[in-house]
Amino acid sequence: MQNLPHVDETRGKSILHRIWYSIFRSTPLPATALDRSQAVANNFFLHIHSAKVGERTLRFKTTLGLGLMTFFTFIILVVTGILLMFYYVPTPEQAYDRMLDLRSAVFFGSFLRNLHRWSAHAMVLLALLHMMRVFLTGSHKAPREFNWVLGVVLLLLTLFMSFTGYLLPWDQLAYWAIVVGTAIAGYAPFVGDEVRFIMLGDTQVGSEALLRFYVLHVAVLPAVLVLLIGWHFWRIRKDGGLARPREALAASAAASIPVPVPVPEPKDGDEPRNKDEPKDGDEPKDGDEDGGDGSKEKK
Numbered sequence: 001m002q003n004l005p006h007v008d009e010t011r012g013k014s015i016l017h018r019i020w021y022s023i024f025r026s027t028p029l030p031a032t033a034l035d036r037s038q039a040v041a042n043n044f045f046l047h048i049h050s051a052k053v054g055e056r057t058l059r060f061k062t063t064l065g066l067g068l069m070t071f072f073t074f075i076i077l078v079v080t081g082i083l084l085m086f087y088y089v090p091t092p093e094q095a096y097d098r099m100l101d102l103r104s105a106v107f108f109g110s111f112l113r114n115l116h117r118w119s120a121h122a123m124v125l126l127a128l129l130h131m132m133r134v135f136l137t138g139s140h141k142a143p144r145e146f147n148w149v150l151g152v153v154l155l156l157l158t159l160f161m162s163f164t165g166y167l168l169p170w171d172q173l174a175y176w177a178i179v180v181g182t183a184i185a186g187y188a189p190f191v192g193d194e195v196r197f198i199m200l201g202d203t204q205v206g207s208e209a210l211l212r213f214y215v216l217h218v219a220v221l222p223a224v225l226v227l228l229i230g231w232h233f234w235r236i237r238k239d240g241g242l243a244r245p246r247e248a249l250a251a252s253a254a255a256s257i258p259v260p261v262p263v264p265e266p267k268d269g270d271e272p273r274n275k276d277e278p279k280d281g282d283e284p285k286d287g288d289e290d291g292g293d294g295s296k297e298k299k
């Protein structure tokens with residue numbers, strides 16, 4: 001049963017204290033270990049963490065903060081992307097001009113666009129570095145294999161977000177990049193032409209492609225990313241928090257093939273290791289499946 005302060009206990013406290021209590025139902029600074037773990041478990045924002053975490057996993061050098069940095073670049077991209085949507089129109093007639101206007105006529109427009117663009121590059125780089133960190137610390141091993149698979153999907157979605165966003169400025173660089181990119185997809189065996197047609201909505205890059213890339217870029221892919229990032233975080237908790245180095249070593253030891261250690265043959269006159277252990281020449285007893293020499297017959 002949760003140890004909530006009685007309503008009277010918040011009376012007479014500061015207004016901030018009372019507001020906090022009305023929202024989170026826990027005192028701002030819990031005093032005991034139990035209160036602290038309950039404060040984490042009952043708080044909507046904090047309950048992403050387990051109530052208990054390994055001390056080593058809190059150190060910056062364990063994760064280098066790369067997963068969280070990837071997440072924050074995604075948040076920056078969502079916020080700046082929504083602001084960009086106020087100006088952008090996804091048609092071949094308007095897209096490029098709107099981009100030029102944004103750079104010259106809109107207050108902080110150039111900053112907004114560059115922030116979005118550089119955050120997109122940063123997200124790809126950070127997701128790759130995060131993946132390397134996870135692999136090099138052995139954190140992809142059991143029981144975290146499924147979170148690794150989720151991560152691979154997240155990386156592919158991140159790359160696809162970059163690809164779909166690339167066409168939106170509708171300048172020469174954008175146009176030819178997508179011509180080349182979708183032509184490569186067209187070389188896929190058996191389904192290449194169909195995949196290319198589905199991507200472009202036409203046989204060549206034009207207004208249909210611009211509209212499809214826009215919808216994928218601003219709605220479909222971000223929605224899927226939000227769901228999968230939520231799942232990724234939830235899995236971290238369910239897998240017992242972040243991997244501890246010792247756990248990672250144990251997993252790799254369990255995965256490797258055990259090397260047989262040679263046991264020296266006992267010499268004549270050696271004492272048996274225990275009194276029940278048969279000596280050479282002993283008759284096998286009834287019920288001894290192994291014939292008394294300790295080795296089971298292989299089938």
Ligand code: HEM
Nearest residue numbers: 063066067068070071131139147148151152154155242243
């Ligand atoms: C949108 C991209 C991604 C985001 C926002 C993200 C976010 C995070 C965060 C915040 C953590 C907690 C630890 C930390 O900060 O490093 C984490 C852990 C983890 N991530 Fe990601 N991640 C992403 C992509 C990936 C990729 C590409 C992989 C691998 C293919 C991956 C696999 C994992 C695994 C296995 C863990 C658990 C690591 C451990 O227990 O130490 N993630 N992720």
